[in-house]
Structures are given as structure tokens and as C-alpha cells.
Amino acid sequence: MNAPVLLSVRGAGKAFVHQGQPRWACRDVSFDLYPGEVLAVVGESGSGKSTLLRLLAARHACDAGSVHYDVRAESGEQSSTLMDLASMSEARLRWLARTDWGFVEQHARDGLRMNVSGGANVGERLMALGSRHYGNLRRETTAWMERVELDPRRIDDLPATYSGGMQQRLQIARNLVTHPRLVFMDEPTTGLDVSVQARLLDLLRELVDQLQLAAVVVTHDLAVARLLAQRMLVMKDGVVVEQGLTDRVLDDPQHPYTQLLVSSVLTP
Amino acid sequence: MNETPMTAILETLALSKTFTLHGRGGLQLPVFAGIDLRVSPGECLALTGHSGSGKSSLLRCLYGNYAASSGDVRIRHEGQWMSLTTALPRDVFEVRRRTMGYVSQFLRVIPRVSTLDIVADPLRRLGVNAESARSQAAQWLTRLNLHEHLWHLPPATFSGGEQQRVNIAHGMITSPAVLLLDEPTASLDADNRRVVVELIHAARASGSAIVGIFHDDEVREAVATRSFDVEQHRNSL
Numbered sequence: 001m002n003a004p005v006l007l008s009v010r011g012a013g014k015a016f017v018h019q020g021q022p023r024w025a026c027r028d029v030s031f032d033l034y035p036g037e038v039l040a041v042v043g044e045s046g047s048g049k050s051t052l053l054r055l056l057a058a059r060h061a062c063d064a065g066s067v068h069y070d071v072r073a074e075s076g077e078q079s080s081t082l083m084d085l086a087s088m089s090e091a092r093l094r095w096l097a098r099t100d101w102g103f104v105e106q107h108a109r110d111g112l113r114m115n116v117s118g119g120a121n122v123g124e125r126l127m128a129l130g131s132r133h134y135g136n137l138r139r140e141t142t143a144w145m146e147r148v149e150l151d152p153r154r155i156d157d158l159p160a161t162y163s164g165g166m167q168q169r170l171q172i173a174r175n176l177v178t179h180p181r182l183v184f185m186d187e188p189t190t191g192l193d194v195s196v197q198a199r200l201l202d203l204l205r206e207l208v209d210q211l212q213l214a215a216v217v218v219t220h221d222l223a224v225a226r227l228l229a230q231r232m233l234v235m236k237d238g239v240v241v242e243q244g245l246t247d248r249v250l251d252d253p254q255h256p257y258t259q260l261l262v263s264s265v266l267t268p
Numbered sequence: 269m270n271e272t273p274m275t276a277i278l279e280t281l282a283l284s285k286t287f288t289l290h291g292r293g294g295l296q297l298p299v300f301a302g303i304d305l306r307v308s309p310g311e312c313l314a315l316t317g318h319s320g321s322g323k324s325s326l327l328r329c330l331y332g333n334y335a336a337s338s339g340d341v342r343i344r345h346e347g348q349w350m351s352l353t354t355a356l357p358r359d360v361f362e363v364r365r366r367t368m369g370y371v372s373q374f375l376r377v378i379p380r381v382s383t384l385d386i387v388a389d390p391l392r393r394l395g396v397n398a399e400s401a402r403s404q405a406a407q408w409l410t411r412l413n414l415h416e417h418l419w420h421l422p423p424a425t426f427s428g429g430e431q432q433r434v435n436i437a438h439g440m441i442t443s444p445a446v447l448l449l450d451e452p453t454a455s456l457d458a459d460n461r462r463v464v465v466e467l468i469h470a471a472r473a474s475g476s477a478i479v480g481i482f483h484d485d486e487v488r489e490a491v492a493t494r495s496f497d498v499e500q501h502r503n504s505l
Binding site: 034037198199201202205226227230231244245246247248251252254255256259260263 | 287288289290291328332333334335357358360361376378379380381
């Protein structure tokens with residue numbers, strides 16, 4: 001039980017300047033994420049959860065505190081030290097984002113390249129890792145399309161010709177093809193039909209399990225959190241008001257806001 | 269390490285639970301206080317008390333599903349005593365994966381996942397291969413008289429009794445060292461109640477420590493080696 005921490009967040013915060021005054025979108029967030037752990041971040045829109053996700057994924061820089069990541073050794077060297085994202089070069093961060101991390105956007109269009117084929121969207125990340133052999137790329141891409149339940153015959157079609165659910169599954173394949181250790185997801189099932197959502201959730205649950213992925217999933221849907229995450233973090237007005245084991249937070253919420261959130265859900 | 273005899277596997281120390289309802293102006297709902305329990309392998313402890321006396325809340329505290337308001341829940345996990353009230357989420361998960369099973373009254377269904385796979389899942393999480401896990405799951409479902417034509421369907425549309433049997437198979441399949449049972453026979457007919465009683469006997473014989481709520485007097489008398497009256501620890505402010 002003493003596996004090394006994968007992602008370590010300490011007092012992290014991000015402020016945006018509004019009418020000359022800094023306004024904290026999120027602040028003072030601290031937690032450790034271990035390999036294979038799935039953490040859900042819940043809260044209403046404007047609570048700062050998406051900003052937090054962008055801090056963790058180095059898409060924003062911290063204005064306070066820090067985010068450290070266990071950077072995998074690049075070539076043979078046995079390094080397993082936590083590195084401050086703020087101290088890493090642009091190139092190193094890009095390399096991380098392309099290989100060891102995934103980022104699943106709420107709108108698949110933001111995470112896909114719409115002007116190249118579905119297959120190329122998946123193969124692209126492999127090529128970034130140096131894979132050049134066309135036959136191998138094609139084979140691995142096909143295998144991933146099947147894995148996310150996409151018809152491989154659509155491999156040469158543009159993503160725009162895919163349905164919303166298919167685009168989201170394509171985005172997931174694109175992210176997972178390099179076997180990342182950590183995946184960030186921003187409302188991955190929002191905006192999809194309920195039946196499409198169920199299929200995607202089941203798929204995500206299975207993949208996270210099989211690949212032993214660590215993930216940070218931002219969602220406003222408590223059922224999604226319960227299904228995917230062992231732990232959750234509840235945010236309100238930019239701060240974490242409660243965190244802990246998912247079923248404990250949902251079944252025995254302590255903070256007034258969490259109690260309100262849980263009691264506001266309609267169960268069909 | 270401490271004064272706990274090696275024989276016990278689960279204990280509570282001055283455990284209390286009070287709910288605070290912030291939506292109702294911080295209304296305090298005291299449930300129980302000062303509970304000291306100790307359960308050893310091979311025992312089946314029945315929690316008793318009227319409806320609303322806090323039996324299920326106590327069971328949920330033992331599982332880490334409810335937070336203790338004060339006091340402690342401790343479990344011997346992989347030979348080490350640990351506190352469930354202060355453990356990190358991932359450690360609680362490990363305890364649930366390897367040491368402690370829970371059969372709730374209600375089945376939480378996962379869309380699209382078949383009954384057989386739901387029951388096999390706890391074994392899969394222990395590293396058992398898919399084929400072997402499924403065949404053991406099939407044995408449990410057969411034992412619990414769940415018709416084979418249901419195995420490949422998600423249990424969402426099953427009757428209460430069918431869902432309960434899926435839940436029992438899911439909770440018991442790994443033969444956990446600590447087994448928590450919340451009214452496991454509530455919606456079962458006499459034949460299936462008898463099967464569950466036999467399964468509990470077998471779990472006890474193989475060394476599980478069991479804590480359960482058994483509504484049915486006959487079942488309770490058949491399985492319990494001791495009982496604990498939660499009502500006696502009712503906490504009235």
C-alpha cells in the first residue's frame with residue numbers, strides 16, 4: 001500500500017483578473033493521487049472544477065501552490081521523482097501531455113482533429129511516440145477502434161461523420177492508445193443521450209480497470225462519480241468543501257453544500 | 269501493539285453516530301453512542317433493536333460507508349490492525365477488496381453489465397482470471413436458485429428477491445474474513461432463506477466473522493452466535 005504518489009497537489013490556486021482585481025477561480029486545493037486511483041471532482045458550474053483540472057494538466061499555471069507529477073523515466077534512467085510542473089519546460093510538458101497523460105474534453109470536437117480521419121486521430125499519438133510503420137499503426141488503430149466499440153470500417157471517415165457518442169469514444173481511443181498513466185476528463189458524458197451515456201460509462205469503467213489508469217474526472221453528475229471514482233472532491237466557490245471515499249461522501253455527506261447537492265438529485 | 273486479543277478481527281471503540289442536517293438549520297439526529305463491539309472469526313453477531321434504532325447505520329459505519337462521529341472502527345487487515353475511521357480512501361478500498369464484504373439490501377446496478385459479471389467482479393479484482401471467476405459466479409447463482417436464463421441479463425429488471433440473491437452472491441463470493449449482512453433474507457421465500465442460512469453457516473465454519481441484521485426471528489436464531497442490542501446505546505441528547 002506504499003505505492004509512490006503519481007500526482008501531488010499542494011495549496012494549488014488560480015486567479016483571473018476581473019476589473020483589476022484578482023478573483024480566485026479555485027484556491028488552496030491539496031490532495032495526492034495514486035496510480036490506478038480515480039478521483040471525481042464535483043460541483044456546480046462556476047465552482048472552479050474545470051479550472052482545477054486545467055491546473056492539474058498544466059494547461060494553466062498555478063498562481064499559488066504547486067502541482068507535482070511523478071515523471072516516468074525517459075530512457076532507461078531510473079528516476080521516479082515528483083517534479084513540479086512549473087519547473088518543467090514547454091517541450092517536456094508537451095511530451096507528457098502526448099504520452100503519459102490523456103485529456104478527454106467535454107466536447108469531442110475540442111479533443112479531436114476534425115480535418116483528418118478517425119483512424120489518423122488515433123494513430124497520431126502513436127506517431128508522436130516515434131511509431132512510423134504504416135501496417136503497425138493501422139493494426140493498432142483498428143484494435144483500439146474495436147476496443148471502444150467503433151466499427152473499424154469507419155477508420156478512413158472524418159470524425160464529423162460520426163455521431164456524438166462515437167466521437168466521444170474516438171476521443172477516448174485517441175487518448176488511451178499511448179497507454180497513459182493519468183487521464184483528465186472534463187464532463188466526459190455530458191450532452192450525450194442517456195443510453196449513449198450508459199454505454200460510454202461502462203466502457204470507461206472497464207478501460208480504467210483493465211489499464212489501471214489513474215484519472216481525475218470533472219462532472220456535475222453524482223451518478224457518474226459513484227460509478228467511476230473511488231474518491232471524490234466536492235467544490236464550491238473555488239474551494240474544496242469536502243473530500244473522501246465516494247460512497248461515504250454521497251451516502252453520509254457532512255458539509256451543508258454536499259448535503260444540498262446530494263438531496264437535490266432526482267432519482268428516477 | 270495494543271490490548272486487543274489476536275482472536276478478534278473487527279472492533280469498535282466508543283463508536284458514536286449523530287447526523288447533522290444542515291438543510292434543517294443544523295438539526296442534530298443522534299443515533300447511537302458509546303458502542304464497544306468485538307467480533308472474532310467464526311462468530312455471527314446479530315444486531316437487534318426496533319426499526320430506526322440505528323442497526324443499519326452501525327453496519328454502514330463498520331463498512332466505512334458512514335463516517336463515525338466519534339470513536340473508532342478497527343479491523344485486522346492482512347495481519348495488521350488499522351483504523352477505518354482515519355484510513356485513506358484507497359486503504360479502505362483495499363480492506364473492502366481483500367478483507368471485508370457487505371451485502372446491502374439494495375443492489376446498485378451498473379448499466380449493461382450482466383448478472384454473471386457483477387457476481388464475478390469481486391473475484392476479478394482479486395486477480396482471478398475471467399473464466400474461473402465466471403464459473404465460480406455460476407456456482408453461486410446456481411446454489412441460490414437463480415435461473416440460468418437470467419445470468420446474462422443486467423439485474424435492473426429483476427424482482428426484489430432475485431436482486432437480493434445477486435447481492436448475496438456478489439458479497440460472499442470471495443469468502444471475506446469479515447462479512448456484513450443487512451437483512452439478507454428480507455425478500456426471499458422459505459426455500460431460499462434456507463439456502464442463505466446454510467451459506468452463512470458455511471462462511472462461519474470457514475472462519476468468517478459475521479455481523480448482520482436479521483429481521484426474521486427464525487433466521488436470526490439459526491445463524492447468530494450472539495446478539496447486540498443497538499437500542500441500549502441509543503443516544504438521546
